[in-house]
Amino acid sequence: MKQRIVLDLTELTPNAMGSASLTWWGTLAFMLIEGTGFVMMIAVYLYLASLAPAWPPDSPPPDLGPGLWVTLILLVSVVPNILVSRWAGRGDLRRVRIGLVIMTLLGAVALVPRIYEFPAMHVMWDSNAYGSVVWTLLGLHTTHILTDLMDTVVLCALMFTRRGDNPRRFGDVQDNALYWNFVVLAWLPILACLYGVPRQ
Amino acid sequence: MSSDARPRGLRDHQLDDAAGAEALERTWRTPSGWRGFFTTVDHKIIGRRYIVTAFIFLALGGILGLVMRLQLAWPEARYLDPDLYNQIFTMHGSNMMFLFAVPVMEAMGVYLVPLMVGTRNIAFPRLNAFSYWIYLAGGLLLWISFALGMAPDVGWFAYVPLSGPQYGAGKRADIWAQMITFTELSALAVAVEIVVTVLKQRAPGMSLDRMPLFVWTMLVTAFVIILAMPAIMIASTSLILDRLVGTHFFNPAEGGDVLLWQHLFWFFGHPEVYIIFLPAVGMISTILATFSRRPVFGYEPMVLALVGTALLAFGLWVHHMFTTGLPRVAEGFFTASSMAIAVPSGLQIFCWIVTLWYGRPVYRTPLLYVLAFFFTFIIGGMTGVMVASVPLDTQLHDTYFVVAHFHYVLIGGAVFPLLGAVHYWFPKITGRMPSERLGRWSVALTFIGFNLTFFPMHLLGLQGMTRRIYTYQAEMGWGGLNLFVSLSALVLAAGFLVFFVNLGRAARHGEPAGDNPWGAPTLEWATASPPPPYNFAMIPVVRSAHPLWDDEEVLPVASGLRVDRRELLVTRVTDARPEARESSPRNSIWPFWSAVATTIMLISSIFTPWAVVWGAVPIAIALTFWFWPRGMPEEES
Amino acid sequence: MRLGVRIKLGARRMAILTSAVLALAACEREERSTRVDPPVAAALDAVAVMPNGIGGRPPEVHAALGKPYRSNAYQLSQGKQLYEWFGCQSCHADGQGGSGPSLIDGWWEYGPDLVSIYVSIRDGRPHGMPSFRNRLTNDQIWQLAGYIQVLGAYSADTAAPSRSDRPQTRPAENRAPATMAPH
Amino acid sequence: MATRRLPPLALLACASATGCSGWQSALDARGSGSRALEALFWPVTAALALVWLAVMLVLAAALLRRRRPVPAQAARRSEIAVWAATLATVLVITVLTVASHLTTRHISRAAADPLVIQVRGYQWWWQVTYPDSDGTGAVVTANEIHLPVGRQVRLELSSADVIHSFWVPSLTGKQDMIPGRDNQLTFVAETPGILRGQCAEFCGLQHAHMALLMVVEPPAEFEAWLAAQRQEAAPPAGPMLRDGQRIFEQRPCGACHRVRGTAAAGEIGPDLTHFASRGTLAAGVLPMTRGAIAAWIADPQTIKPGNNMPLVPLAPDELQAVSAWLASLR
Structure with missing residues (x-):
């Protein structure tokens, strides 16, 4: 087919950031998938709770301590997370490096009380359906912390190499920050479920 | 972030046509040989591979169907023992649903969507490569387990407790659950790619209301996948946890619930039907428009009906559970919603008929397949209304009536359009025309064979023949019809054989097709057949819903993309105004290795839960290599 | 493209080869043979027991069958069903023992081998x-x-049946070691 | 009476009498439920067939009509046609929804004093219990349910292992038997006769061979049958039958099966107290004849592979004695 040029794209920016970038939309789509997964798992929790004569069936409600620590650390981490995203938007390599180190540390620190959170449930996964769903919910969220932590570690290492100073990498940092916000946000309804429903 | 005033790199308008094509070819091509085979990220190569693999699974699943028909042809036949029969019908269902129907529809999207929206590659092409390898691994897992005599034997919906730890001995149900993990991973990956490709990579000017209907259906389907698949992910994970580490999700004695499985499964399982059917709707619309030489009537109602179907699809999973003894209120609600889905489907059919009414139909093979669709699918829709009614369903559920119903819906509603679509796009994919004569034979044989095979099953169901029985007694009086059905199945198989032979021959000896042999209106026909690795030498500019009909001689295009690196155009979601130039990743072997690592982890986890821990290490390494920048021009800004 | 086909063929050949290797192992574990020929069933009784009733030699036919009763998932699940059906729980509970000895504490009064267990049940x-x-x-x-x-084994067995669909009194069979205390 | 004494013949007669529609057919209504369902089925089928035909006719017209230039008001006309057709679809499905709702209400209307029977699904047979209502003792039988004609019956359905589904199409629609849940089914059997039903939910290896018979009788005959079932097994008459009973008690048979009035008190397999009074054995696999009983005991795993009855080695004379004794348990 013959062609006729009617549009010139020469001046178009090659650095799409935010909603103009494909990875931003990809991250959003994956958040939708994971979010649906969390919703389904919470639905399973509530469904089983609705069938049970007592909830928890025969154990005390979970201890609040470790869960609150996890929540606190996750909520605190949102502040540097947003800052990293902003610095990445400005292309401030030095601050992004510092921010990513902080985020790596915070992610790792959040895992410490999480380790104590499992026994704080006072039930094993193979004791009863309550234990199963509680461990699975916690496990699911822990997996998300772990994978995003891995992502942050790799990205952090990358930013310290010569390939770090690149708008594309700054875009990656922003998308990673977006995903961390999602991981923190997803924790709140799970928290309400795990600690609130057994105390009703 | 600073926008460079002086454009860098070699741009397409700086070269003449031949030199531009050569430069693009050098940038986008897939190397030949094994390196190209394992490293390609070209959506056309991967899409083609996906389609071929899915059709191989179709043929294998069809052979299983024939074997079952052999066993059922006579009462008390002993060709298969019950254990093998149970494995075979489970394989047939799981294979057709998870390894053929869903993947083939997505595969058509992988191949066609980037071409139809006028871009150079799908979004996240490496993820696309990964998804294919994962899909292949899931298929091999299922079929190798079958070859080893350890295939799942619990039915394609694997109801607990039969599939649970106490009654599902061995690793069979675990293999089923893990096969689900593979296919859902690949399906979700493709869904993400399609959503982003459609929303962000459309040619300039292709606003949402100018998108081809097929692209619309793929977009809606991708969203249905994204919202439905997590349910089966949760379900299969819970099942495998119950079986392997002793959780109690489905154990009523410890607070679990047997029906929880059915809720989770069908919350995915019913939308699954629409994941298969909606792309077929797009195919029908495309074929109808081309062969009646007229745009499909009622673009907005069609799109609304699509979205309506997708929304309703999530509100009727319970109609698979009408005999489980749920509260009457719930049953009433789900009867109403199940029947309501007839409205958008009806609307679409009416629009198509009107299109034909005022069009000038050209009776080529693809259109004949669509006519076969009308005849059979509407019967399936009618029986669908019957099983949507709670009281009638109590008689029809789990009988051969239902077997007939869903084959009418799935083969009539999705496979006939698919065969038509493969026929229709075959010239684009291979550059060669399939034989019209053989095409007509394949339509006639599949259409007649299908109806003779499946219509009598309605009667068998009403006469009390239940599903999934490996044999029946002579005095039941089902022998005659069953023999008739089995013989008709041979006709149906012959139809498929002719279809395969036709395409196989055409791929080598067919007439050269040219760019646009059918005179179609959409963008994929604006480029060569088969399309070059870069799809379009210059990105087309769209000014109507039917660009090739409205701009008949000269294609308006946009210039200014670089040819020395893989570059494509990002446009705005609603009006498709150019927003940015974006690079597209190069070939890489790491999606393949990531898939291998994932496969090892998933299969090992059937045998020890610790595989999840140590198996994650190679996956993390492979993924790091996948994303680690290597100073390619694609990584510049 | 032609190379691609050749690789595909090669891959298929490799898959077939791998299948062949795995086939033996898998078949043994997954086969569901529901019928034992009467002469074989009779021969299964021919165990040679030591004079003190502890230990001995399994019948030759057991080895010839591929020792299915210890490694075949279907046979094990049938055994599990028989354990419930024939009231073993009334004395041995779910393996922890009651009026009868525990079966999962690693202590076998008559030895841990299959022949001893067989003879204990039979005689x-x-x-x-x-x-x-x-x-x-x-x-x-x-x-x-x-x-x-399998119930009393120290390592989890992949062929082992898992937990039952009833109230649990101890961890599932496939959660080793067997001596793990109930919770 | 004849139906009870000669069940296999009765079965054959029943099968031939109903001809092609079979004696396990949704279109051969013999009960309140299935009659209401049939009354819904035909009009719905007719209506939907008409809809299908109408669409096909319009489609044919669209394909075959003479091609003229598209008129100016085509779009308007098409729009009206499409919306009218959609409206018609809405109407049709509204009517069908209401009709099916009314049928459901009609079917599940409960009577004041139904006959309660407990049916429990096992892999791959049915246990049937007539609970003890008046202190004369419960009756436990298997794979065959006797019912009085014209009286409302409530089946209480449960499962011992996996999901089964109780379905006697000539009486009413099916209902699943789900572990951990209690379901029930209410209906009235309207004409005497023998009806066949079968498990409708896939339940493992022998799902195909999990059938049961419904014997619908006049109330007096039903009461007589129930009274007979309450009795213990009659003492064996003659040395051969005595041998048969002894072998049954001493060999593994008695470990799984109960025969009230003897030492056989197993709980695992079907109760065999009045075994020979039933129409079939092994959940509908074989007719109840002495030869079939012997064949079944001799090799159950060839006749119904995977079922839970083991092949118990018996000498030929032992086999003969046991099957003779079982055939005498009426």
Whole structure:
């Protein structure tokens, strides 16, 4: 087919950031998938709770301590997370490096009380359906912390190499920050479920 | 972030046509040989591979169907023992649903969507490569387990407790659950790619209301996948946890619930039907428009009906559970919603008929397949209304009536359009025309064979023949019809054989097709057949819903993309105004290795839960290599 | 493209080869043979027991069958069913023991081998273990013996059946070690 | 009476009498439920067939009509046609929804004093219990349910292992038997006769061979049958039958099966107290004849592979004695 040029794209920016970038939309789509997964798992929790004569069936409600620590650390981490995203938007390599180190540390620190959170449930996964769903919910969220932590570690290492100073990498940092916000946000309804429903 | 005033790199308008094509070819091509085979990220190569693999699974699943028909042809036949029969019908269902129907529809999207929206590659092409390898691994897992005599034997919906730890001995149900993990991973990956490709990579000017209907259906389907698949992910994970580490999700004695499985499964399982059917709707619309030489009537109602179907699809999973003894209120609600889905489907059919009414139909093979669709699918829709009614369903559920119903819906509603679509796009994919004569034979044989095979099953169901029985007694009086059905199945198989032979021959000896042999209106026909690795030498500019009909001689295009690196155009979601130039990743072997690592982890986890821990290490390494920048021009800004 | 085809063929050949290697192992574990020929069933009873009733030699036919009662998932699950159906729980609970000895504490009064377990079930033992010779067929006794051996094993067995669909009194069979205390 | 004494013949007669529609057919209504369902089925089928035909006719017209230039008001006309057709679809499905709702209400209307029967699904047979209502003892039988004609019956459905589904199409629609849940089914059997039903939910290896018979009788005959079932097994008459009973008690048979009035008190397999009074054995696999009983005991795993009855080695004379004794348990 013959062609006729009617549009010139020469001046178009090659650095799409935010909603103009494909990875931003990809991250959003994956958040939708994971979010649906969390919703389904919470639905399973509530469904089983609705069938049970007592909830928890025969154990005390979970201890609040470790869960609150996890929540606190996750909520605190949102502040540097947003800052990293902003610095990445400005292309401030030095601050992004510092921010990513902080985020790596915070992610790792959040895992410490999480380790104590499992026994704080006072039930094993193979004791009863309550234990199963509680461990699975916690496990699911822990997996998300772990994978995003891995992502942050790799990205952090990358930013310290010569390939770090690149708008594309700054875009990656922003998308990673977006995903961390999602991981923190997803924790709140799970928290309400795990600690609130057994105390009703 | 600073926008460079002086454009860098070699741009397409700086070269003449031949030199531009050569430069693009050098940038986008897939190397030949094994390196190209394992490293390609070209959506056309991967899409083609996906389609071929899915059709191989179709043929294998069809052979299983024939074997079952052999066993059922006579009462008390002993060709298969019950254990093998149970494995075979489970394989047939799981294979057709998870390894053929869903993947083939997505595969058509992988191949066609980037071409139809006028871009150079799908979004996240490496993820696309990964998804294919994962899909292949899931298929091999299922079929190798079958070859080893350890295939799942619990039915394609694997109801607990039969599939649970106490009654599902061995690793069979675990293999089923893990096969689900593979296919859902690949399906979700493709869904993400399609959503982003459609929303962000459309040619300039292709606003949402100018998108081809097929692209619309793929977009809606991708969203249905994204919202439905997590349910089966949760379900299969819970099942495998119950079986392997002793959780109690489905154990009523410890607070679990047997029906929880059915809720989770069908919350995915019913939308699954629409994941298969909606792309077929797009195919029908495309074929109808081309062969009646007229745009499909009622673009907005069609799109609304699509979205309506997708929304309703999530509100009727319970109609698979009408005999489980749920509260009457719930049953009433789900009867109403199940029947309501007839409205958008009806609307679409009416629009198509009107299109034909005022069009000038050209009776080529693809259109004949669509006519076969009308005849059979509407019967399936009618029986669908019957099983949507709670009281009638109590008689029809789990009988051969239902077997007939869903084959009418799935083969009539999705496979006939698919065969038509493969026929229709075959010239684009291979550059060669399939034989019209053989095409007509394949339509006639599949259409007649299908109806003779499946219509009598309605009667068998009403006469009390239940599903999934490996044999029946002579005095039941089902022998005659069953023999008739089995013989008709041979006709149906012959139809498929002719279809395969036709395409196989055409791929080598067919007439050269040219760019646009059918005179179609959409963008994929604006480029060569088969399309070059870069799809379009210059990105087309769209000014109507039917660009090739409205701009008949000269294609308006946009210039200014670089040819020395893989570059494509990002446009705005609603009006498709150019927003940015974006690079597209190069070939890489790491999606393949990531898939291998994932496969090892998933299969090992059937045998020890610790595989999840140590198996994650190679996956993390492979993924790091996948994303680690290597100073390619694609990584510049 | 042609190379691609060749690789595809090669991959297929490799898959077939791998399948062949795995086939033996898998078949053995997954096969569901529901019928034992009467002469084989009779031969299954020919165990040679040491004079003290502890240990001995399994019948030759057991090895010829591929020792299915210890490694075949279907036979093990049948054994598990028999364990419940024939009231083993009334004395041994779910393996922890009650009026009868525990089966999962690693202590076997008559030795841990399959023949001893078989003979214990078939002939009974002093202090209350009844004989099941006239209540079970030979192959059923083997199924039960195989299951009981798995129950008391120290390492989790991939062929082992998992938890039951009823209230739990101890961790699932496939959660080793067997001696893990109930919770 | 004849139906009870000669069940296999009765079965054959029943099968031939109903001809092609079979004696396990949704279109051969013999009960309140299935009659209401049939009354819904035909009009719905007719209506939907008409809809299908109408669409096909319009489609044919669209394809075959003479091609003229598209008129100016085509779009308007098409729009009206499409919306009218959609409206018609809405109407049709509204009517069908209401009709099916009314049928459901009609079917599940409960009577004041139904006959309660407990049916429990096992892999791959049915246990049937007539609970003890008046202190004369419960009746436990298997794979065959006797019912009085014209009286409302409530089946209480449960499962011992996996999901089964109780379905006697000539009486009413099916209902699943789900572990951990209690379901029930209410209906009235309207004409005497023998009806066949079968498990409708896939339940493992022998799902195909999990059938049961419904014997619908006049109330007096039903009461007589129930009274007979309450009795213990009759003592064996003659040395051969005595041998048969002894062998049954001493060999593994008695470990799984109960025969009230003897030492056989197993709980695992079907109760055999009045075994020979039933129409079939092994959940509908074989007719109840002495030869079939012997064949079944001799090799159950060839006749119904995977079922839970083991092959108990018996000498030929032992086999003969046991099957003779079982055939005498009426």
